[in-house]
Amino acid sequence: MLSKKTKYAINALVFIAKNKDDQPISVSRISEEQNIPMKFLESILTELKNARILKSKKGKYGGYSLNGTPEEISMAKVMRLLDGAIGLLPCVTHEFYERCEECIDEETCGIRQITMEIRNETVKRLKAATLADIIKREKKLKK
Amino acid sequence: MLSKKTKYAINALVFIAKNKDDQPISVSRISEEQNIPMKFLESILTELKNARILKSKKGKYGGYSLNGTPEEISMAKVMRLLDGAIGLLPCVTHEFYERCEECIDEETCGIRQITMEIRNETVKRLKAATLADIIKREKKLKK
DNA sequence: TTAATTCCTACTTATTTGGTAGGCATTATA
DNA sequence: TATAATGCCTACCAAATAAGTAGGAATTAA
Secondary structure (H helix, E strand, O other), X not given: OOOHHXXXXXXXXXXXXXXXXXXXXXXXXXXXHHOOOHHHHHHHHHHXXXXXXXXXXXXXXXXXXXXXXXXXXXXXXXXXXXXXXXXXXXXXXXXOOOOOOOOOOHHHOHHHHHHHHHHHHHHHHHHHOEHHHHHHHHHHHHO | OOOHHHHHHHHHHHHHHHOOOOOOEOHHHHHHHHOOOHHHHHHHHHHHHXXXXXXXXXXXXXXXXXXXXXXXXXXXHHHHHHHOOOOOOHHHOOOOOOOOOOOOOHHHXXXXXXXXXXXXXXXXXXXXXXXXXXXXXXXXXXO
């Protein structure tokens, strides 16, 4: 299950991506319009900024804007940043690999093979799920 | 990510399914051979018994055995029992449905559509992942 | 009778999640 | 140059969940 943090992050990113001014958007505005607790959102956007997914402008009329195009930012990237591994087991992930403690032989583990297949399929879809893709889907759904 | 509880449960079930005697298998034996803390395992097997996935025999030479065939018990069933919903969002699951609190319009939510597709694919695979299937895969991998 | 087992109740401990509080630093504009 | 609106930073906190542990009663085969 996605954490609220990640869900909030994706919602905020989609909201920012929809904005067509050059003006950055403030935390308080995103917080109000997307129903996200303000201080919590603040800390999330800071993380996104540190990961160079967002960029910020300080001071009055400051705020956040995308650091890149909506095509470049995917759910996979955000989830990995905030929630860590995507796979169902620590042993089926590239970026966060760890051995399963109780595992007797990883190479011949049937459960591993299955979760690996699920991971591959899931990651493929989450990588395709860019902000641009999400917005496109929403437009289609609204018709 | 699967909880350790669920991972232990699946490992224990596979171990029990491989056993070809009529004799049930004791918690202590599974605990030793599968590297699972004994008392924790005990509580897990009790849950599986209450859910009628396992059946038990009390007293000396007692223990647990499958309540059904290895074809009938899938990872999906065990995961839902012990970890709850399989989907990435509370709003994309049949058996554990809940609205996302901050969500503005579920029907036109692009994130929901994506996670729904992932859920469908994942559940399909986890349902196919029966104990029989896992054992078959392991045999193949050992060659 | 005894050893090996499940069953039952209660407790514990560590980690993660989902926040909150308060103030400093920066910046546009009147 | 004052001020209001913002991001930035540090610290803290409460609730929930995960991962166990402890101890003993009841049952059963030999």
